[in-house]
Amino acid sequence: MRRFRKHQSRGPFVNSELYAGWCDWCGQEHQVTDPDHLGSMLETLLSRDASVNFYMWHGGSTFGLNTGASLADDPSDGIVFSPQSYDYNAPASEPGDVRLDKYWAIRNVTEKHFPGNKMPVPRDSKKLGGITLNPHQSGLLTDQIGPDSFLLFSFLPHKMEELGVFEGMVAYQHEVKTPLEGVSMSVLGVHDRAYVLVDGTFVQVVKREEDTVSFTITAYKTITILVENMGYINYGRHMKDYATQYKGIRNVTINKSVWTQWSHYKIDVRNPQLFDKPREIPGRVHGMPGKVNGKQLLPNGPAVYTDTVNLERGQLMDTFINITQSWSKGYLIVNGIMIGRYWPDAGPQFTHYIPGVWLKKGANTITLIELQSQEAAPDSVYFTNTPYIDGPFNPKA
Numbered sequence: 001m002r003r004f005r006k007h008q009s010r011g012p013f014v015n016s017e018l019y020a021g022w023c024d025w026c027g028q029e030h031q032v033t034d035p036d037h038l039g040s041m042l043e044t045l046l047s048r049d050a051s052v053n054f055y056m057w058h059g060g061s062t063f064g065l066n067t068g069a070s071l072a073d074d075p076s077d078g079i080v081f082s083p084q085s086y087d088y089n090a091p092a093s094e095p096g097d098v099r100l101d102k103y104w105a106i107r108n109v110t111e112k113h114f115p116g117n118k119m120p121v122p123r124d125s126k127k128l129g130g131i132t133l134n135p136h137q138s139g140l141l142t143d144q145i146g147p148d149s150f151l152l153f154s155f156l157p158h159k160m161e162e163l164g165v166f167e168g169m170v171a172y173q174h175e176v177k178t179p180l181e182g183v184s185m186s187v188l189g190v191h192d193r194a195y196v197l198v199d200g201t202f203v204q205v206v207k208r209e210e211d212t213v214s215f216t217i218t219a220y221k222t223i224t225i226l227v228e229n230m231g232y233i234n235y236g237r238h239m240k241d242y243a244t245q246y247k248g249i250r251n252v253t254i255n256k257s258v259w260t261q262w263s264h265y266k267i268d269v270r271n272p273q274l275f276d277k278p279r280e281i282p283g284r285v286h287g288m289p290g291k292v293n294g295k296q297l298l299p300n301g302p303a304v305y306t307d308t309v310n311l312e313r314g315q316l317m318d319t320f321i322n323i324t325q326s327w328s329k330g331y332l333i334v335n336g337i338m339i340g341r342y343w344p345d346a347g348p349q350f351t352h353y354i355p356g357v358w359l360k361k362g363a364n365t366i367t368l369i370e371l372q373s374q375e376a377a378p379d380s381v382y383f384t385n386t387p388y389i390d391g392p393f394n395p396k397a
Contacts, residue, residue, distance in 0.1 A: 001048055013050035018042065020054045020102060021089030025070070025080040027346040027397055030390035032089050039105035046113045054106075059087035059094045061353050064338045065167040065270070068234030071244075078209045079244070081192075081230050083349040084340030085389050094353050094387060095318050097124040128311075128319035128356070129385030132378075135305035135368055141226060142197065142301050144267050145171055151264040158264060159191075159248035160229060169267035170248060172225040174259060180219045187211060189250025192230035195302055195371060198223055202289045202297040205372060215290075223259075225249065226267060226302060228371065230341070269331050269369055270338050293345050293397055295328060295373035302330070302371040309383075313361045319383045320351035321366070326380035328372035329397075335364055345372070347393035351384060 004013060020038055022031040045052050062068075067082040087094040091102040098121060111117050149171075151163050157172050187194050187206045194206040198219045206213065217223070229247040238244045252259040289297040321332065323342045332339040332352055339352050368381070 001050075013045070013048060014053070015045055015050060016053050017055040018045070018052050020056060020091055020106075021059070021087075023088060024083050024085065024348060024389070026083050026343055026349075027393055027395040028080065028348070029393055030089075030348040032390075035101040035105035038102060039109050042106060042109045043112075046109060054091070056086075056088045056090040058092040058096065059085075059090040061094055061340070062086050063340055065229075065231075065340070067231045067341060069231045070233060071236070071238055079192075079233060083343070083389075084352060085349045085387075087387070087389055094389075095125060095127070095320075098122050126317055127385030128315050128317045128359075129383055131309055131383035133307045133309060133321075133366055133381040133383070135307040135366065135381060137303050138306045139304040140300055140302065141169070141267055141269075141304070141369065141371075142171070142200075142224060145173060145224070145265045149265040149267065151266055153261075153263050155260050155262075156258070157249050157252065157262045159246045159250075160227070161246060161248075163248075163264055163266070165229075165266055166247075167229055168269045169226055169228050171265040171267050172227065172249065172252075173263045173265065174223045174252075174261055175263075176219045176221055176223065180217065180254065182216055182218055183254050184214045184256070185217045185223075186214045186253045186256075187225060187249055188253065189248075190227065191247045191249070193228045193371075194249060195226040195228070196223070197226070197301045200224075200300055202299060202301040204290050205292040205297070223252075224301075225252070226371075270333075292372050293328070293394070295345075295375065297373055298370065302369065303374070305368045305370060305374070307366050307381075308363050309366065310363055311359055311361060316359045316361065317356040319354050319356070319359070319385065320387055321354055322351045322382055322384045322388060323368070324350065324377070324380050326375045326377040327368065327370055328374065330371045331369040333367040333369070334358055335360065342368075343397070344391075345394060346397035347391045349389045350391045351386075351388045353387070 021033050024031055062084055069079045069081045072080045085094055091099050093099055160170050188211055190206050190208050190211040192208045196204040198217045199221045204215050227248055233239055289299045323344055325344045328345045329343045332342050334354055337358050344350055
């Protein structure tokens with residue numbers, strides 16, 4: 001309170017953000033805070049006649065492509081990205097269920113200061129579970145490259161913002177005029193992640209923090225670089241720092257020479273109707289796909305997988321979709337609604353909350369846009385009634 005009065009000498013005491021939990025980051029341990037400490041802080045404030053706003057009282061989900069980012073604690077580690085879940089270890093969880101330890105830590109204090117509260121403890125909602133999905137490959141992201149998605153041809157690659165693209169992905173494509181055999185390639189200034197295909201074969205993933213890495217390619221027709229926007233920094237001074245915030249790539253070098261003549265294409269990751277027609281997936285032109293995190297890359301690049309599940313009216317309730325480590329990184333779409341990004345390679349989030357109102361009686365279409373790797377396994381994607389946001393994590397994913 002003394003510190004508060006140093007900044008505001010008069011007026012009511014108001015704590016506008018009493019932290020009831022803390023946020024998670026991809027590739028880091030799930031955050032859990034002490035309910036007893038929360039109750040102690042609340043007691044201190046109320047005993048001094050202060051007003052309190054909990055942040056957060058109710059956890060939630062950042063649906064769509066709206067998850068943000070922040071600078072890592074160690075600036076040399078670059079930036080860290082928010083998962084789709086914003087459960088926050090709050091008193092009310094992501095689907096609105098009560099977290100009893102924190103609920104009672106708060107209620108025991110408030111009943112002391114404001115006696116007479118006889119409200120019953122809210123019950124958890126019933127969830128849908130026990131349904132296994134079997135997504136099949138139905139297309140490739142590179143299927144979108146063509147006249148309809150063309151943005152610009154230029155001497156050097158443009159950043160996404162210069163192209164008017166502020167979410168999703170952009171494809172940079174160079175047509176090879178003279179065969180490139182065993183050359184060293186680098187993709188510089190990657191923000192945030194690049195997926196490199198050579199003549200249709202997926203050869204390399206370039207992470208933001210590893211964009212000085214070079215790799216050997218042999219190309220006869222095309223070099224295609226799909227670049228993913230993984231979210232903008234959403235608070236602090238670096239929000240206005242374009243050198244940190246921009247999305248896209250700065251340059252490409254071949255044998256340390258800047259490579260020119262690039263076509264730019266917008267890749268729409270929101271629209272599953274672009275991928276809903278079965279197609280024959282082409283075989284590799286030459287060479288072998290590369291690896292990421294010890295997993296074999298998808299042979300022909302980021303791919304689209306779909307499945308349909310039929311539901312009865314009595315099954316239209318909240319649920320979670322668990323995407324296991326048989327998958328790697330990508331986007332989840334349910335009935336045409338972009339749920340958000342999944343990233344089991346990084347963790348700690350594995351389940352994705354699906355409100356029951358987004359399900360429907362009859363056929364429900366589930367789409368996964370997998371960007372890196374997929375290994376066939378039973379029960380690799382399934383509906384569950386239990387959240388799993390505190391799984392294993394890998395900061396190097």
